Amino acid sequence: xxxxxxxxxxxxxTKRRTAVNSARRGRVRGSIRKVExxxxxxxxxxxxxxxxxxxxxxxxxxxxxxxxxNAAARRISRLNxxxxxxx
Numbered sequence: 001x002x003x004x005x006x007x008x009x010x011x012x013x014t015k016r017r018t019a020v021n022s023a024r025r026g027r028v029r030g031s032i033r034k035v036e037x038x039x040x041x042x043x044x045x046x047x048x049x050x051x052x053x054x055x056x057x058x059x060x061x062x063x064x065x066x067x068x069x070n071a072a073a074r075r076i077s078r079l080n081x082x083x084x085x086x087x
Contacts (some may be wrong), residue, residue, distance in 0.1 A: 007019050021066050044085040044086045051079055 002008040019072055031054035038047035062072035 021064070024061055024066045026069060027057050032075065032079070035083075038058045039079075039082055039086065042086065044083060047083045047086065051076075051078060051083060054079075 002011045008029070035047055035050040035054050038050045057066065058072045058076055061067040062069045067075075
């Protein structure tokens with residue numbers, strides 16, 4: 001438990017940031033899931049549209065360090081490659 005005023009403030013800030021990061025991580029995962037589902041369904045147009053919507057969300061996650069920068073780039077690149085490979 002926090003014993004100083006500054007430690008209490010840090011605890012409040014940490015709680016608030018954790019909630020924000022958790023929500024952002026959920027949005028990133030959800031957007032990736034939508035792309036994956038469209039790819040699995042074989043709908044290239046829907047998959048491309050889902051990726052277009054997911055890309056900024058993934059980048060925002062990387063900016064706020066919810067997802068590592070290179071991991072975000074790799075994820076976008078691989079999803080894009082899988083969509084291009086669809087017939």
